[in-house]
Amino acid sequence: MAREKGSEKRQRILEAALKVFAERGFYNAKVSEVARAAGVADGTIYLYFENKEDLLIQLFEDRMDFIITRLNEELAVCGPGADEQLRRMIAMHLNLAVQQPDLAEFITVELRQSARFVREYENPRFVEYLRILRDIVERGQKEGVVRAGLDSRLIVRAIFGALDEVLLTLTLASRSRSVDVQLAANQLADLFLEGVG
Amino acid sequence: MAREKGSEKRQRILEAALKVFAERGFYNAKVSEVARAAGVADGTIYLYFENKEDLLIQLFEDRMDFIITRLNEELAVCGPGADEQLRRMIAMHLNLAVQQPDLAEFITVELRQSARFVREYENPRFVEYLRILRDIVERGQKEGVVRAGLDSRLIVRAIFGALDEVLLTLTLASRSRSVDVQLAANQLADLFLEGVG
DNA sequence: ACAAAAACTGAATCGCGATTCATAAATCCG
DNA sequence: CGGATTTATGAATCGCGATTCAGTTTTTGT
CATH class of the missing domain: 1.10.357.10 (Tetracycline Repressor, domain 2)
Structure with missing residues (x-):
């Protein structure tokens, strides 16, 4: 059950993901790194994205x-x-x-x-x-x-x-x-x- | 200690790797799949390649x-x-x-x-x-x-x-x-x- | 103010696959 | 042929990271 597309936190996670994926590539990037870059807990990512x-x-x-x-x-x-x-x-x-x-x-x-x-x-x-x-x-x-x-x-x-x-x-x-x-x-x-x- | 470049088994592993990597991509490909495609044991891969x-x-x-x-x-x-x-x-x-x-x-x-x-x-x-x-x-x-x-x-x-x-x-x-x-x-x-x- | 609902947390869990290594098999050589 | 050496095996080990979920915090509504 992903959160609304417009939410500020979701956007923040996307921005963080862009940065981390660009630096490390998708496969080398860790969800925990994205979470840290977004300033949220690891588990929060899964409130917004399925995986x-x-x-x-x-x-x-x-x-x-x-x-x-x-x-x-x-x-x-x-x-x-x-x-x-x-x-x-x-x-x-x-x-x-x-x-x-x-x-x-x-x-x-x-x-x-x-x-x-x-x-x-x-x-x-x-x-x-x-x-x-x-x-x-x-x-x-x-x-x-x-x-x-x-x-x-x-x-x-x-x-x-x-x-x-x-x-x-x-x-x-x-x-x-x-x-x-x-x-x-x-x-x-x-x-x-x-x-x- | 990788085996000689010219050996037949090494070549067979490379051919198998090409097939598996092409199909699945490097990150989704498993070493065990390459081994199977090459007709060798998993551990044999490491006799020829470092990782x-x-x-x-x-x-x-x-x-x-x-x-x-x-x-x-x-x-x-x-x-x-x-x-x-x-x-x-x-x-x-x-x-x-x-x-x-x-x-x-x-x-x-x-x-x-x-x-x-x-x-x-x-x-x-x-x-x-x-x-x-x-x-x-x-x-x-x-x-x-x-x-x-x-x-x-x-x-x-x-x-x-x-x-x-x-x-x-x-x-x-x-x-x-x-x-x-x-x-x-x-x-x-x-x-x-x-x-x- | 308080209770209920929603949102968040982060360590534990779990699954997965790369890699190791004790053992077995194959090869070599006297 | 038999012992020594080399090569191969594949299950076990280990590390890692994605994901979960019990517990905590925040928000909402009355």
């Missing part, structure tokens, strides 16, 4: 919700062209490296895990995120910015994979030196929009 | 060695142009989806883990793999096929990220239907060489 895996799933949904909401807000106010939207999406994704490094580390690793092992959990938020990207690509195909000969699903996976890897790289790099996220975002967008040549 | 994590590391090195060796052989006999070499590398990487799905699943997931959590282990084989890709990109910059304005390290990470994600997608898809790896490889190469337009 450790449920904590992972709820955290993932919570954070992806956050990312998707902000992305949609951003896309709603930027230019309507597919290339502009792609650039915004890339920029927002890579900005996580400096604005929310814990979140960046968490999603770059746990997303892969969830795709493979939490099989009953179909990860709707991730699917939604890819859906946004695919809409951009397909709009680009309609506008003629993206040629129709390329399989949009493949493009989406490729772009997402590149984003994910570059995000991880930037995040790890930002631990020891400052990184120019905007430059990286521009170059990555250029790479996809124009190719290497 | 479970050592098994992971040795498996990773073994398999990356295999991938790198084959890639180098392939690149040695294909055309010398950077674009041709990139196409070959992409094709070989994606071919793992159908030729060695266990290996594909293993590296797409465990590589991410090792970058983040086995921090003392610097993963030289992965660095070497990226080195090969970077050499291709930089040769491309010299030939004028790849423009000099793009940061080669970023390109390498982006290409690798895309490869990794598309490989995972193809591998999972190939479980239930046949996939056209060559088409995917061509389209991915086109995407990078020419961009989306």
